[in-house]
Amino acid sequence: MKIIRKNVCAIALAFASSLAGAAQAQQKSDAIEHELETYRSMLKSDPWSNPGMLDVDRGETLWKTPGGSNHVSLEGCDLGLGPGKVDGAFAALPRYFGDADRVMDVEARILWCMEKLQGFERAELLTHPHPGPGMPVKDLGAIATYIAYRSNGRSFAAAFNHRKEKEMLALGEALFFRRSGPMDFACSTCHGDSGKRIRLQPLPLFSKPDEARKIVGAWPAYRVSTAHVMTMQHRIYDCFWQMRLPEVELGSDVSVALISYLVKQAEGGEISIPGMKR
Amino acid sequence: MSTKPRIRLPDNARIGEVIEIKTLIAHPMESGNRRGNDGSLIPRLLLHTFTAKFADREVFRATLHTGTAANPFISFFIKVPGPGEFEFTWIEDGGAQVVERQALKVT
Amino acid sequence: MSDRRSFIMGLSAMAAWTSCVRPVGAQGVPRDIQAVVKALIGGATPVEGRISLDLPEIAENGNTIPYTVRVESPMTEAEYVKAVHLLAPANPHPQISSFFFTPQSGKATVASRMRLAQTQDVLVYAEISDGTLYTTKRSIKVTVGGCGG
Numbered sequence: 102m103k104i105i106r107k108n109v110c111a112i113a114l115a116f117a118s119s120l121a122g123a124a125q126a127q128q129k130s131d132a133i134e135h136e137l138e139t140y141r142s143m144l145k146s147d148p149w150s151n152p153g154m155l156d157v158d159r160g161e162t163l164w165k166t167p168g169g170s171n172h173v174s175l176e177g178c179d180l181g182l183g184p185g186k187v188d189g190a191f192a193a194l195p196r197y198f199g200d201a202d203r204v205m206d207v208e209a210r211i212l213w214c215m216e217k218l219q220g221f222e223r224a225e226l227l228t229h230p231h232p233g234p235g236m237p238v239k240d241l242g243a244i245a246t247y248i249a250y251r252s253n254g255r256s257f258a259a260a261f262n263h264r265k266e267k268e269m270l271a272l273g274e275a276l277f278f279r280r281s282g283p284m285d286f287a288c289s290t291c292h293g294d295s296g297k298r299i300r301l302q303p304l305p306l307f308s309k310p311d312e313a314r315k316i317v318g319a320w321p322a323y324r325v326s327t328a329h330v331m332t333m334q335h336r337i338y339d340c341f342w343q344m345r346l347p348e349v350e351l352g353s354d355v356s357v358a359l360i361s362y363l364v365k366q367a368e369g370g371e372i373s374i375p376g377m378k379r
Numbered sequence: 380m381s382t383k384p385r386i387r388l389p390d391n392a393r394i395g396e397v398i399e400i401k402t403l404i405a406h407p408m409e410s411g412n413r414r415g416n417d418g419s420l421i422p423r424l425l426l427h428t429f430t431a432k433f434a435d436r437e438v439f440r441a442t443l444h445t446g447t448a449a450n451p452f453i454s455f456f457i458k459v460p461g462p463g464e465f466e467f468t469w470i471e472d473g474g475a476q477v478v479e480r481q482a483l484k485v486t
Numbered sequence: 487m488s489d490r491r492s493f494i495m496g497l498s499a500m501a502a503w504t505s506c507v508r509p510v511g512a513q514g515v516p517r518d519i520q521a522v523v524k525a526l527i528g529g530a531t532p533v534e535g536r537i538s539l540d541l542p543e544i545a546e547n548g549n550t551i552p553y554t555v556r557v558e559s560p561m562t563e564a565e566y567v568k569a570v571h572l573l574a575p576a577n578p579h580p581q582i583s584s585f586f587f588t589p590q591s592g593k594a595t596v597a598s599r600m601r602l603a604q605t606q607d608v609l610v611y612a613e614i615s616d617g618t619l620y621t622t623k624r625s626i627k628v629t630v631g632g633c634g635g
Contacts, residue, residue, distance in 0.1 A: 133544060140542035143552045147401075149387055152450035155405040159382045233416070235407050235449070237382075301546055301629055325550040326630065328407065328449035379546040379630075397592030410601070412578050438590045441598075446574045446582030448550040448599035455585070458561070458592035 137301065144325070145377045153246060153323035153330045153375025156238050160247025163240050169219025178214035180207070180248065191252035192372060195361045197263040204269040206360045208245045208334045209352030215241065230351040231335040238321075238330040241351075245332050246321045249374040257318065257367045266361070269354070273362030276355060277307070286344040288359070302379065307366050317367035319376025326379055333360055384479055386467060391484040392459045400431065401454045404469055404477065410445040428470040429453060433483070434463030459485060515609065516575045526571050526584070527611050532619035537570070537610050541624045548602040548628040557594040557612045557620070561587070567594035569613045576606035602628045 148154075164175045164187075180190035181198070195206040201213055215221045232238050238246065261270050280287040289308070291297070297304045305312045321332040331339075334349075337356050341349045349356050384404035392398050404426065411423030429451070431439040438457050462485040469477045515523060540554040557567045566589045572582035582600045600608070605627045612620040 136542060136544040137546055140544060140546050140551070143540075143542055144550070146552075149385070149401060150403055150452045150454075152403065152405065152452070154385060155382045155403060155450065158385065235409070235413065235421075237405060326547045328549060408601070410578070412603075433590070436590070438588055440586040441596075442581075442584045442586075444581035444583060445579040446572070446577050446600050446602070448601040452597070452599055454597040456591055456593040456595055458590055460590060 141377075141379075148373075151323050151375050151377055152328075153321065153377075156243045156246045156321075156323075156330045157250045157375065158247075159237075159240075160243035160245070160250075163244050164247055169215065169221045171218065171220035173219055175211070175214055175218065175244065177218055178211070180210055187248060187251045189252055189255055191249045192255040192258050193260070195259055195266070195269065195357055195364065197265045203354075204263075204265050204357055204361065205352065206333070206357050206364075207248055208241060208332060209357055211241055211244050211248070212352045227351055231332075231338055232327075232329050234327040234329075236329060238332065238335075242321065242330060242332045242335065245334075246330055246375060249321055249372065252372045253374055255372050256369050257314075257364050257372065259361070259364050259368075261361070261365060269358050270361045270365055272354070273358035273360070273365075276359055277362050282344055282346040284345050286346070288340065290344075307363055310366050310368065310370075313363060313366035314368075314370030317363050318370045318372040319374070319378070321374055322376030322378045324378045330375055331378075333363075384467070384469070384477060386465075386479055386481050388465065388481055388483055391486050393486060394459055394461055397456050397458050398483075399454055399456055400465070401452070402429070402467060403450065403452045405450055406469075406471075408443070408445075408447055408449045408451065412445070424472055426451060426469045426471050428468075430468045430470075431455070431457075432466040432468075433457060434461070435466075459483070461485065519573060519575045519580045519609075522573065522580055523571075523609075523611065526569075527613055527619055530617075530619055532611055532621035534621060536620045537612050537622040539608065539610055539622060539624045541608060541626055543625070544627045544629065545602065547630050548604070549630075551600050551602055551626070551628075552597070553600055553608075554595065554597040555585075555610060559594050559614065561589060561591055561594060563589045564615075566591070566615050567612055568615050570594065570596065571611045571613075572600065573609040573611075574600065574602050574606060575609060577601075577603045582608070602626065604628050 167174050176185040178184065180187065181193050181196050182190050191207050195204050197204045205213065212226055215226060216223045226241060230239060230241060261267055277288045291304050292307050295306045305316045307313045320336060321330050324331050334351050334356055337359055338349045382405045384402060387401040389398050406426050408426065409421050409424040411420065413421045415421050426443055429441040429443065430437055439455050441453055443451060464480055464482045467479045536558050538556045545551045555570055555572065557570060559565060559567045567587050569584060569586050571584045573580045574582050583598060585596045587594050607623045607625050609623045610621060
């Protein structure tokens with residue numbers, strides 16, 4: 102009896118101290134999370150000082166300056182609201198474009214305009230379209246950052262009315278949950294639950310509109326770790342690389358489909374570009 | 380150094396007012412410690428000095444070293460002595476310079 | 487949960503290791519950067535105080551860490567802050583930035599962004615026009631280094 106009591110006491114004591122230890126660890130980790138939030142909010146506190154604004158400026162110059170073999174500016178480019186109409190265009194993308202007979206996100210559309218209006222070589226634009234660490238975002242990405250910036254303060258409101266827009270959206274949702282590749286990963290493998298992290302990086306649950314609304318509107322974002330702006334197409338390209346899936350082509354149906362799904366999930370969420378990320 | 384630096388001055392200022400000036404310039408600020416994809420060290424290349432002159436008189440200077448983050452942001456203050464023009468200069472290792480001028484509207 | 491606990495342990499261990507490894511001289515300044523400090527401010531001993539440094543306690547990434555440094559001063563011809571120097575003793579090269587003011591500066595306040603390779607104490611030195619020297623230091627944990635790693 103004494104032995105059992107002693108063991109029960111020992112177990113109870115061990116349990117109590119592990120709970121206390123666990124509670125202390127939880128307190129410490131909450132404190133750490135709080136301090137990390139201090140770091141993040143100090144970085145974001147002055148939007149003017151976001152280095153991504155330099156790419157917004159560059160994108161504006163590129164939009165307005167004649168370029169390509171046709172030596173014209175992009176001011177004739179129709180982003181969905183009419184040629185050259187920039188304010189609010191990003192908030193209504195992705196959408197179907199009759200002239201291309203395709204649904205396009207902002208980068209796919211800029212790619213199309215750079216090729217068809219300005220006469221740039223499509224193959225060149227698609228080769229290494231994203232910057233390496235320490236390199237600035239490429240011209241197409243800078244233009245996309247500028248266009249997105251001109252929808253700041255608006256909410257995501259892509260209509261997804263057209264038949265092809267609906268198909269693209271359905272494809273995006275299917276792809277988000279579809280496991281494939283050598284690791285059998287889907288987007289949902291990492292982004293399929295609330296409150297998960299990889300190291301210090303919180304993983305938003307995109308199938309939950311609440312979470313999507315807080316996150317999607319921050320892309321394109323300036324990434325501190327690579328000292329450049331990362332666009333949404335680049336972000337998806339990088340996710341695919343991390344999942345060991347084949348390279349995603351800039352503006353491909355796969356990329357536009359996934360962006361459509363994310364934007365739909367973030368419907369009503371505020372656009373605030375450029376974001377500021379680790 | 381192809382993108383123009385950003386400069387933020389107040390829209391107008393009074394004589395004697397202490398105003399904040401913000402500057403932001405695109406630059407990788409290569410420390411010389413980073414390795415490229417081929418494993419070789421990327422050579423050091425920094426903006427080593429920033430100066431601010433107002434009405435031809437230097438009012439602020441900064442020396443920047445490897446401990447300065449890429450795309451340097453510097454905010455500082457001056458007490459407005461009268462109307463005039465700012466001249467901001469960033470000097471890179473090797474001597475290349477970026478110079479920006481902006482007038483201050485003084486009421 | 488256990489990830490977080492081992493992470494916390496790792497952070498504390500990292501902080502302990504950093505301060506253990508470098509031999510420390512006067513005022514807790516690692517001996518090998520005392521030469522750098524001497525070259526900046528001369529041989530006199532600075533006094534603690536008058537400098538405030540806003541710096542997060544933890545940086546999610548060492549590549550870019552925002553800060554504001556302030557030194558109280560009337561900023562007149564009679565007395566003004568001549569220079570403020572920031573040092574990161576555990577960086578491959580310890581200097582962050584030096585800022586030089588004039589009586590026309592109005593305030594000895596600067597905001598900028600530093601890059602830190604690892605957890606360490608950031609050191610600040612301020613030189614006043616009358617020759618007095620001040621110093622302060624702030625401890626910061628860096629979770630991913632910012633110099634090449």
